[in-house]
Amino acid sequence: MMTDVTISLRLLPHGADLPLPALASTGAAGADLRAAVPADAPLLLQPGQRALVPCGFAMALPEGFEAQVRPRSGLAAKHGVTVLNAPGTIDADYRGEVMVILINLGEDAFPIARGDRIAQMVVAPVVTPRFILVEDLDATARGSGGFGSTGRA
Template sequence: MSIPELRVMRLPHGAGLPLPAYQSDAAAGLDLLAAVPADAPVTIAPGGRALVPTGLVLALPPGTEGQVRPRSGLAARHGVTVLNTPGTIDADYRGEVQVVLANFGDAAFAVTRGTRIAQLVIAPVLQVSVRESETLDETLRGAGGFGSTGLAGTR
């Protein structure tokens, strides 16, 4: 089985940074790094947010999307997360990948050059045809949502 290829174009402000990489053999996500100037880190105040550049433009394999997800260590240690989780990168997007980071922690967080700021998971996408219908099939759950299945592990 061949492994799909993710083509990456590095922008000038991403020069010298490592390309996205898996950090273990079974990792689901590739780490994305901050391509901010070495002498100008981006500081996110508590309750604040920032759009952080990666210095990369991607060409995802056809039939896939890139899902930008938080890094658990940043969330657990600093309260910093990806605001629009997961962020979607469409296969036909050719602009710079940027990550919206939000700081829910108690202290300011400095994003320095090369900081691993998010994970990129490449996932298959199914496009559908849309057809309006007067009725839909019934299910056991029905219209129940937002807590309708309860908190306990069994129904």
């Protein structure tokens, strides 16, 4: 089931000429986020370096939704550039600039120019958990086994 959600955006002065976040195809889940770095001062992300890259807009997500900032698969596969805290979470009550923490895990410096597509943003519904304290948890076949306990394959 597909749900349409309206998200209010506010362009910031340094992002005014950039395209709004947009889905690249009709079946895409993520909207492209673009770098709002100065045209005359692109970033050069050295191997092992991370940077907080501005996107030039702020937004108001509806209550009950979040936005997840995820890597672009092409940047990761071809250059080793990814989102450090993937997925980064933008909460519905955040009103600051959308920014992306990029890291270069590749072997070569990676340039980031104004308007480059640097990440994708997926808007998703949020389930609000209610945590309760109990004496014992219900038993399962797996139990407390984790971190590879179910085998390699």
